[in-house]
Amino acid sequence: MRIFNADGSEAMMCGNASRCIGKYLYEYGLTSKNVITLDTLSGIKILELHLEGRTVETVTVDMGIPLETGTIDFDGEFPFLSTQVSMGNPHLVTFVDDIRTVNLSEMGPKLEKHPLFPDRTNVEFAQITGENTIRMRVWERGSGITQACGTGACATAVAAHLTGRTGRTVNVVMDGGTLTIEWDEATGHISMTGPAVKVFDGTIELRE
Structure with missing residues (x-):
């Protein structure tokens, strides 16, 4: 793929x-x-x-297995701590009290292209909304705001557990739907379960 x-x-x-x-x-x-x-x-x-x-x-x-986890404090440049997680691609997860207060259109590109991330990063803002339930919004590297991100949901689940906010199995609720993420303690592997829905059939002409 x-x-x-x-x-x-x-x-x-x-x-x-x-x-x-x-x-x-x-x-x-x-x-x-x-x-x-x-x-x-x-x-x-x-x-x-x-x-x-x-x-x-x-x-x-x-x-x-998630890689390269760590805390980013930005040396006071931003009023929050973030967690860096790699799911094969880089993610920066920040937990807030109310996700509705985050201007993702403004903060997303600032963090994506921050000098700390020379290859850029995906950006997630998340809020704990219940026991093992997370509300998350995402700014994707190279795409901007999207309705959902599977690797981002996984990274958010990892960050939530590492910072003591949730257990190892969580539901991550995004604008485009909900994914169930499980971080297996024995193997260290992350599993992601969610729907796949057919939207339409079509054809495309590819030209050289």
Whole structure:
């Protein structure tokens, strides 16, 4: 799987796209298996398809082990602490009391292109809204504000647990829907479970 952002840059991994790929392969008859191996720039991912008849309703993706976690304080430049997490691509997660107060259009690009991140970073702002429930909004590197981000949801879950805010299994609620994220204590692997919904069929003409 290869993923390209809105600005033409290539993404290392996309959790939402991996679920869509699983649904596409099965429902269009390109595989009859409900467990699929997916090769990405950030490594091999394992997809488990959850079926209702011949329809893929949800997909669980083994997202691997989170890397390069740490706290960023910006030396007082911003009035918050953030957690850096790599899910094969870089994320910066910041917890706030009320996510509605965050101007993501302003803060997103500032943090994405901050000198601390020479390769840029994805930016998540998150709020704990209940026991093991997180509300999250995302500014994606190369794309801007999006409705949801699978790797971002995973990074947010990791940051929440590392900072003592939640347990290892959480629901991450985004504008585009909810994902269930589980961080297995024994293996260290993150699993992401969520829906994949067909929007439309179409054709595109590719020109050299």
